[in-house]
Amino acid sequence: MKARELLIAISIALMVLLLAYVIELGGLGPLAPYALRDIARAYLEYVYNPWNVTASSMALEAVTAIVWDYRGLDTYFETSVLFVAIVGVATLYRGYRELRGLGGVGLSEIVKTSTRVLIPLILVAGASIAIHGHLTPGGGFQGGSFMAVLMVLLVVVFSLDYAFEKGLTSSRLLAIRSAGLVGILLTSVALLIAGVVAGAGAYVFQNMAREGSDLSMPSWFLDRPLGGTLFLFNVFESLAVVSGLTLTFIVLALRKEEVDQALATGEWCE
Amino acid sequence: MSRLLNYLTVFALTYSFYVVFTGASTSFSLALGALASAAITVFATPLLISRELRLADVVRAAYLVAYYMYYMAVAEVEAHVGITRTVLSRRIRISPAIVEVPYYVRTSFGMTLIAGSITNTPGTVVVQVDTAGRVLYVHWLKAVTYRPEEARRYISEKFEEFAAKIFG
Numbered sequence: 023m024k025a026r027e028l029l030i031a032i033s034i035a036l037m038v039l040l041l042a043y044v045i046e047l048g049g050l051g052p053l054a055p056y057a058l059r060d061i062a063r064a065y066l067e068y069v070y071n072p073w074n075v076t077a078s079s080m081a082l083e084a085v086t087a088i089v090w091d092y093r094g095l096d097t098y099f100e101t102s103v104l105f106v107a108i109v110g111v112a113t114l115y116r117g118y119r120e121l122r123g124l125g126g127v128g129l130s131e132i133v134k135t136s137t138r139v140l141i142p143l144i145l146v147a148g149a150s151i152a153i154h155g156h157l158t159p160g161g162g163f164q165g166g167s168f169m170a171v172l173m174v175l176l177v178v179v180f181s182l183d184y185a186f187e188k189g190l191t192s193s194r195l196l197a198i199r200s201a202g203l204v205g206i207l208l209t210s211v212a213l214l215i216a217g218v219v220a221g222a223g224a225y226v227f228q229n230m231a232r233e234g235s236d237l238s239m240p241s242w243f244l245d246r247p248l249g250g251t252l253f254l255f256n257v258f259e260s261l262a263v264v265s266g267l268t269l270t271f272i273v274l275a276l277r278k279e280e281v282d283q284a285l286a287t288g289e290w291c292e
Numbered sequence: 293m294s295r296l297l298n299y300l301t302v303f304a305l306t307y308s309f310y311v312v313f314t315g316a317s318t319s320f321s322l323a324l325g326a327l328a329s330a331a332i333t334v335f336a337t338p339l340l341i342s343r344e345l346r347l348a349d350v351v352r353a354a355y356l357v358a359y360y361m362y363y364m365a366v367a368e369v370e371a372h373v374g375i376t377r378t379v380l381s382r383r384i385r386i387s388p389a390i391v392e393v394p395y396y397v398r399t400s401f402g403m404t405l406i407a408g409s410i411t412n413t414p415g416t417v418v419v420q421v422d423t424a425g426r427v428l429y430v431h432w433l434k435a436v437t438y439r440p441e442e443a444r445r446y447i448s449e450k451f452e453e454f455a456a457k458i459f460g
Contacts, residue, residue: 132407135403136404142333146309150310150316153325153328188339
């Protein structure tokens, strides 16, 4: 046993050493090619730049600004892919029924009571991460995932029966998920619609005023930058993610009786 | 409207946690946090509190603060000193056993406070609870008795005094 542990330790040390050696020799290429550094510099210069609003996101968090503004379309399709994946999971089990009273009792009363106290705390921490997504590291996806932890806890600690009883049903979760996605869609075309109505030029995924369009999302809220669409995207994304992940978990946690019929017939049955 | 105090209490808990977690000091954070906390309070309050809170319950909150002081400054220190002595002694003398410890508080919050207090002090761990028989099964590193009532006097009597005053 000792020799085995020694071998593992040596091989890990060797891996670190050799990797460092290869990087030092330039075997993986220069870490950040000079051609790319200008782009990074430009992002940092423009992410929050009140003197050059037409190129700025008016947000302090460069990653969120890139993800939801400079390459917003990309992220839109990313979040759609997650949605499709969740729909896929639900479709695999199509026709399942949520049954009550299957006798799930969950964990002990101690765990249940402690978890109860955590309900508002985990939710508000997730909300905080989503709300501040354009100011500090974090964002809609991170905040939503954070909140989804609570939903998983509820199902494990209290049982699926309890979750259904408290209204965490598949259809409702899917509705919240869709509402979040519709919110994201509306946010991305909000200025375009405003432009059409007002007869002014505007773009899809427009955030601040751009060249050829004076329309702009609000850039400040009280005493901090709001980042316009970034804030809205983060809030809607957190809703979409928490409901989507919860739905997936519930489907995966379904009990035999609930999926039996679906698996037997293989088709939707009402 | 009679349950307004319930909602206010949960809101205060949620919002103060938000302020600490976020390190909120700007009106941006404080305003949006209040909104989020309010929304979460509406959802969470029915899951948290079942009876109607009254203004007189402030006394219970005061006992909670007093208990926190006692627990951290006295109970924890005593338990840590005891276990440290055991760990460092040349001839370790322990008598591990799982004993029954009855409890008499009526609420699950009270029971959870007792169980958490027992588990958090080194040397004793609650391994199971029987809510019907009102008994905690406690793993006791240095068991000196197997009799439930006697064990309760050693392990959880002080905790329960406070728990009864705080949660009932």
